Every structure is written in C-alpha cells, then in structure tokens.
Amino acid sequence: MSDVLREYPLHIKECLDALPSDRLEELIDLLRRKITDKKKIIVFGNGGSASTASHFACDMAKGVFTGGGPRIKALSLNDCIPLMTAWANDEGYDRVFVEPLANYLEEGDLVIGISASGNSPNVLRAIEYANSHGAATVGLVGKGGGRLAELAQLSIVVKSDSYEEVEDIHMIIAHMVKVALISLSEDIQVQRFRDGVADAPGLHGLPRR
Secondary structure, three states: OHHHHHHHHHHHHHHHHOOOHHHHHHHHHHHHHHHHOOOOEEEEEOOHHHHHHHHHHHHHHHHHHHOOOOOOOEEEOOOOHHHHHHHHHHHOHHHOOHHHHHHHOOOOOEEEEEEOOOOOHHHHHHHHHHHHOOOEEEEEEOOOOHHHHHHOOEEEEOOOOOHHHHHHHHHHHHHHHHHHHHHHHHHHHHHHHHOOOOOOOOOOOOOOO
C-alpha cells in the first residue's frame, strides 16, 4: 500500500511533465477564439470521462464567468440521462452523442471528445459528425491516442496506459484551461466590445482575479 501512495503521485508528475505545451496553448487559443465568436463548446465522454465532461462544461459555463470572464455557451451531452437512455435503447449506445449533437451543432462550434482509450465508438461517431459539419474538434485521450487522436483536428494525448492517471490528467487540463481563460478574460471582453457583441468589460459587476 505504501508503494502505491508513494509512486502514484510520481506517475502523475511524469504525465504532467510530458504534456505537449504547444498543444495546450493551441487549445486555449482555440477556446478563446470560439468564445470571442460566441460559438458553443460541446463536450462529452463515457464513465469517468463523462464526469470530466460535465465538470468541464460547468467550469466553462459558470466558473469562468464568476472568475471575472465572459459568459460561455458550454454544455455536456452527458447531462440529460433520459435523452441518452432513449437513444441508447432505441438506436444503440453508439448513437448517444451524435444524435443530441445534431440537435445543437452549428458551423464553427467547438466539439471536445474525451476518451481515455481513444476508441469509444460513440465518441468517434460524434467527432466524425462534427468534422463533417464545419465544427472544430478536439480529442483528450490517453493510452497512445487511439482513433480519436487521428480523427480530432487537435488531440492532446496523456502518456499513460493507466485509466486512473489519464482521467486525473484530463481533469487537470480542464482546470488549467479554466484558469487560463480567466486570465485572458480581459482581452476576450475587450475584443467582443470592439466587435459590438458585448457590453464594456467588467459591467457584470463580478470581482476579477
């Protein structure tokens, strides 16, 4: 037991050290541009990745705003259980993301699929749909990347074969992105104000960090 408690944090640090900083910066810039353009951020995943998707969407839709940033149109396709089970029951589990995605997706939106293996059929179907309908696509993956790393226009691969480590790092990435967007919020708000699509920065009256 003591070996696990000592080694697990070391493995997490190794995963963090191996993250591609250039791709993380590309993800943050992509999010910044989509937020500035008032596009939707749509996220989804299975199991632990479903929890990460919901958490990420919450941080985007509420956490960034209350941190002093802009309002973001973010949603997780995992969060309506009746809709997921209806599609799973009637059409098959591989349709649970692509069918709701078809309800919401508009050209230029950003679609983020999260899969530790990179091979979840329902995630792959939704990314394929997004690619063919003018969306930007991102894959958060592990275990070598799988097919999702090939399909997504931008992929960030955690260098680990452990589901636990991959899921931990995906959550850390989500939090890093949130903090980065809060720090960039002034630039986003100023640009939207200049484009005539938002009130002047800071008018929502919430504290800035």
